[in-house]
Amino acid sequence: MKNYAYVREKSIPPSPPPLIEVGVIGWIRQNLFSSWFNSFLTLFSLYFIFICLIDFIPWAWGGHWNAKSLRECMDLDPNVACFSVLAARWEQLLFGLYPADQYWRPTLTFVFLILSIIPILFPRFFRYFWFSVIYPGLAIWLLWGGSIWSIAIIYIGVIFGVASFTVLSKGVIRSTSVNLTLSIVITLLFFLFLSSTLTEFLSYLIPISLPFVESLRMGGFTLSLIVGISGIVASFPIGILLALGRQSNLPIIKMICVGFIEFIRGVPLITLLFVASVLLNYFLPPGTNFDIVLRVVIMVTLFSAAYMAEVIRGGLAGLPLGQHEASASLGLTYWQSQRLIIMPQALKISIPGIVNTFIGLFKDTTLVSIISLRDPIGLASTIRADTKWNGIYWELYVAIGLMFFIVCFGMSQYSQYLERKLQTDK
Amino acid sequence: MSENNSAEKIDKAKMNITDEVAIRISEMNKWFGTFHVLRDINLEVKRGERIVVCGPSGSGKSTLIRCINRLEEHQKGSIVVDGTELTTDLKNIDKIRSEVGMVFQHFNLFPHLTTLENCTLAPIWVRETPEKEAKEIAMEMLEKVKIPEQANKYPGQLSGGQQQRVAIARSLCMKPRIMLFDEVTSALDPEMIKEVLDTMIQLAEEGMTMICVTHEMGFARQVADRVIFMDEGQIVEQNEPESFFNNPQSERTKLFLSQILGH
Numbered sequence: 091m092k093n094y095a096y097v098r099e100k101s102i103p104p105s106p107p108p109l110i111e112v113g114v115i116g117w118i119r120q121n122l123f124s125s126w127f128n129s130f131l132t133l134f135s136l137y138f139i140f141i142c143l144i145d146f147i148p149w150a151w152g153g154h155w156n157a158k159s160l161r162e163c164m165d166l167d168p169n170v171a172c173f174s175v176l177a178a179r180w181e182q183l184l185f186g187l188y189p190a191d192q193y194w195r196p197t198l199t200f201v202f203l204i205l206s207i208i209p210i211l212f213p214r215f216f217r218y219f220w221f222s223v224i225y226p227g228l229a230i231w232l233l234w235g236g237s238i239w240s241i242a243i244i245y246i247g248v249i250f251g252v253a254s255f256t257v258l259s260k261g262v263i264r265s266t267s268v269n270l271t272l273s274i275v276i277t278l279l280f281f282l283f284l285s286s287t288l289t290e291f292l293s294y295l296i297p298i299s300l301p302f303v304e305s306l307r308m309g310g311f312t313l314s315l316i317v318g319i320s321g322i323v324a325s326f327p328i329g330i331l332l333a334l335g336r337q338s339n340l341p342i343i344k345m346i347c348v349g350f351i352e353f354i355r356g357v358p359l360i361t362l363l364f365v366a367s368v369l370l371n372y373f374l375p376p377g378t379n380f381d382i383v384l385r386v387v388i389m390v391t392l393f394s395a396a397y398m399a400e401v402i403r404g405g406l407a408g409l410p411l412g413q414h415e416a417s418a419s420l421g422l423t424y425w426q427s428q429r430l431i432i433m434p435q436a437l438k439i440s441i442p443g444i445v446n447t448f449i450g451l452f453k454d455t456t457l458v459s460i461i462s463l464r465d466p467i468g469l470a471s472t473i474r475a476d477t478k479w480n481g482i483y484w485e486l487y488v489a490i491g492l493m494f495f496i497v498c499f500g501m502s503q504y505s506q507y508l509e510r511k512l513q514t515d516k
Numbered sequence: 517m518s519e520n521n522s523a524e525k526i527d528k529a530k531m532n533i534t535d536e537v538a539i540r541i542s543e544m545n546k547w548f549g550t551f552h553v554l555r556d557i558n559l560e561v562k563r564g565e566r567i568v569v570c571g572p573s574g575s576g577k578s579t580l581i582r583c584i585n586r587l588e589e590h591q592k593g594s595i596v597v598d599g600t601e602l603t604t605d606l607k608n609i610d611k612i613r614s615e616v617g618m619v620f621q622h623f624n625l626f627p628h629l630t631t632l633e634n635c636t637l638a639p640i641w642v643r644e645t646p647e648k649e650a651k652e653i654a655m656e657m658l659e660k661v662k663i664p665e666q667a668n669k670y671p672g673q674l675s676g677g678q679q680q681r682v683a684i685a686r687s688l689c690m691k692p693r694i695m696l697f698d699e700v701t702s703a704l705d706p707e708m709i710k711e712v713l714d715t716m717i718q719l720a721e722e723g724m725t726m727i728c729v730t731h732e733m734g735f736a737r738q739v740a741d742r743v744i745f746m747d748e749g750q751i752v753e754q755n756e757p758e759s760f761f762n763n764p765q766s767e768r769t770k771l772f773l774s775q776i777l778g779h
């Protein structure tokens with residue numbers, strides 16, 4: 091027998107790690123003071139945070155809230171913040187030029203917004219998804235006003251179309267595509283000939299309406315949310331379709347998608363917004379009133395859809411070919427395999443990129459101030475134009491920044507939560 | 517090559533080969549670009565027959581079985597599966613794919629679905645089986661491959677051997693009449709090869725029509741009714757396992773067998 095020959099007779103039971111490696115002390119040692127250089131960095135960072143806060147906290151904490159003008163603030167104490175401008179103008183920052191007696195409408199829309207995204211964000215509440223479906227119509231009606239039936243008619247038309255599809259499918263014709271085409275034609279006919287009469291009739295029968303508010307009065311954070319949320323909701327599905335189109339085997343579809351993506355990505359958003367605000371009027375027949383907010387929403391949507399398509403294409407490329415083959419070999423059709431196998435995984439991979447695009451889109455809504463819509467940034471200039479507040483910068487931008495930060499940070503936190511939740515390999 | 521001794525005496529008498537033709541491939545040719553990957557393939561597979569396809573890498577054996585369910589498209593000749601010819605008609609392709617199960621080298625399970633969901637997905641969406649029934653079938657198949665206890669785990673939490681058995685169960689849930697195995701043990705640790713081969717042997721005993729691309733010669737000896745040797749896109753030799761291994765005719769076959777069995 092060789093002298094290194096050895097047979098273990100008893101296995102060593104696992105034992106807890108030494109105390110100094112675990113708990114608070116262990117964490118501090120490992121993360122903050124693991125070497126002399128790390129210790130130095132830790133102390134330096136603490137000092138840096140300290141000198142930042144030593145000036146900011148007294149400035150912000152001692153700020154004036156009740157002064158009538160910037161002059162008055164300066165007379166009281168020039169070294170602290172003058173938040174009085176927010177106290178005086180907060181309604182404008184939130185609602186723009188919306189009629190003051192109607193402020194409850196955007197407020198209610200915002201509350202409903204939160205309620206309507208809960209079923210989408212948390213599957214536990216998915217049974218309330220119907221509210222998310224009716225929300226867009228409800229929000230448009232609440233914000234712009236007019237008769238409720240002019241919005242409801244769209245839902246009625248869609249329900250009508252779906253119903254006709256269901257009836258047709260149960261009937262003689264077996265082909266889904268024929269039924270689909272037929273029901274789309276029926277729906278179009280409904281909107282062309284029946285809807286206006288029906289709207290008038292219903293408005294006469296059950297008159298529910300709100301005073302009309304025109305688009306140019308929309309402003310403040312309300313406008314940012316309108317443009318941002320509509321853009322996010324609309325650009326996501328368009329982005330998915332563009333990404334699929336770009337990978338398509340059909341050359342025409344592929345060409346259209348590639349052309350669209352490359353064109354939109356190659357043009358600054360500002361240019362598109364100018365096109366929306368000025369040039370579009372030249373191309374439309376005279377007298378057509380194509381809502382400015384709608385035009386901006388469309389441009390922002392197209393812009394972020396192009397980015398979204400590329401982000402999702404990255405996710406699609408990250409999937410092994412085997413996933414396509416496995417789902418094909420089980421007999422799933424193209425759309426089934428996209429919906430059940432490919433997209434859930436590709437979207438999961440792309441979550442950071444998708445949320446990045448969303449956050450970027452939401453902050454880009456401030457660019458509408460350039461085409462003289464009154465988003466918070468645009469309003470900041472308006473407020474400064476008032477002689478009482480002439481010369482105020484920090485306080486306004488801190489407040490605006492904070493509003494955007496809350497929304498964007500929320501999105502980022504949700505995306506991290508989603509990534510953790512969808513992790514299936516641990 | 518791990519020899520599989522545990523089921524050496526499998527009951528070949530139960531494994532009836534009928535006269536019914538399951539797959540008929542005639543004069544089939546395929547090119548990848550200008551590369552002639554399959555040349556004049558003629559093959560007839562009877563229902564209940566078990567065929568092992570072997571050959572050096574790049575010989576076209578995987579491409580051959582991938583043509584049978586149209587993961588690859590052939591350019592000349594014909595492939596008839598269960599009486600349906602593979603053409604560009606998407607309906608035929610979907611029909612054949614749902615009748616022909618396939619297991620891959622790298623398992624290709626759906627990582628975002630649990631084991632059970634992997635198994636019920638195709639029956640629910642393709643066969644339109646009610647969910648409850650699909651679950652029952654899935655559990656039955658998972659029991660057959662001996663991992664019912666892993667039903668609610670995700671593929672990423674299973675070992676390679678377990679994943680491959682789930683992949684087999686997933687195919688079986690579609691109640692296929694033909695199973696294709698594409699080097700299903702090549703990516704597995706030696707300890708796990710046996711559990712997958714045992715599952716395949718069990719399937720063979722139940723009379724499943726199988727075409728297996730594999731280098732497991734022990735498996736071929738025990739289970740196969742016919743061994744096909746391919747090289748350079750052609751069928752070089754086919755014979756029953758006894759004669760194939762003990763008395764290969766072609767020089768190329770002899771060389772291949774000496775290299776694969778010689779170590």
